Amino acid sequence: MPYRADFYVPENIIGYTGQIDNNPTVYFTDGPAHGPNEYGHITQAHRIGPNEGRETVRSSAQYEMRAGAAGNLEEWDAGRRIHSSRSRFIPVAGVNAKSKYLLSCAIARFSEKKRIDLFSEQQQDGRSGPTRGRIPKCRALRNRTSAIPRRRGLTEIGPRRRGRVGCGAGPARKVHNAAAMSEFEHSWHAAREPDWAT
Numbered sequence: 001m002p003y004r005a006d007f008y009v010p011e012n013i014i015g016y017t018g019q020i021d022n023n024p025t026v027y028f029t030d031g032p033a034h035g036p037n038e039y040g041h042i043t044q045a046h047r048i049g050p051n052e053g054r055e056t057v058r059s060s061a062q063y064e065m066r067a068g069a070a071g072n073l074e075e076w077d078a079g080r081r082i083h084s085s086r087s088r089f090i091p092v093a094g095v096n097a098k099s100k101y102l103l104s105c106a107i108a109r110f111s112e113k114k115r116i117d118l119f120s121e122q123q124q125d126g127r128s129g130p131t132r133g134r135i136p137k138c139r140a141l142r143n144r145t146s147a148i149p150r151r152r153g154l155t156e157i158g159p160r161r162r163g164r165v166g167c168g169a170g171p172a173r174k175v176h177n178a179a180a181m182s183e184f185e186h187s188w189h190a191a192r193e194p195d196w197a198t
Contacts, residue, residue, distance in 0.1 A: 002111035003054045007038055010104040017073050017087040018045075020099050025085065026106040027065075035061030039075075041083075042106040043114070050115035065089060 002008070008028060018024035023044035031037035040057040060077045068074045073089035075082050092100060 003113040004040070004057045005111075007040065007057050008042065008054055008107050010100070010107065013092050013100070013103050015089050015091040016103055017085045017089055020090075020095070020102055024103065024106075025087075026103050027089070029063070031059075035063070037061070037063050039063050042110050044106055044110065048116065053110045053112050053114040055114060 007030065012028040012030045014027050014029050016024040016026050025041055025043050027039075027041045029037050029039040036059050038057050038059045040055040042054050043052050046052050058077070062076075062078045064076050066074045066076055067088070068084060071088045073085040073087065075084075092103065095103075
């Protein structure tokens with residue numbers, strides 16, 4: 001069942017950040033103007049794969065959106081900055097019907113809660129947790145399997161590709177290489193490494 005299907009609906013879309021035709025982050029809120037409000041967003045593209053998907057929905061009477069020093073979106077709750085975007089916020093009130101449709105496609109493409117919420121801040125930074133020390137195993141597994149011939153169309157290896165614009169595109173496929181992966185990504189993949197691969 002989709003995470004918070006009652007909240008992540010087209011009627012609750014308030015705007016987005018990023019490029020409208022290139023996997024924008026879509027923001028949602030509901031509730032009365034004076035609060036409390038529920039709020040959340042769907043991240044469609046991120047350099048850390050587990051950070052893609054539906055954000056945990058939170059409720060607050062003190063939630064607000066502000067423009068940062070560079071004009072980028074900042075989300076605040078109870079006087080504390082909880083999220084800072086790299087881009088400026090574009091309200092849904094100023095976009096056309098096609099753009100609203102593209103934003104609503106994020107709901108169908110990403111039905112699950114972000115997997116990164118399962119990790120603490122220290123684990124996300126790779127400083128501690130159950131995955132610490134398993135990074136070399138992940139690299140060793142990748143080195144052992146790198147010699148396996150790949151057939152185009154089955155396990156295609158290459159740079160990250162962006163999906164087509166529209167609901168049927170599906171999330172962009174990520175292909176990792178050891179040099180470009182962050183320590184967190186290594187830890188995340190190592191934590192899901194099957195026992196037979198060690």
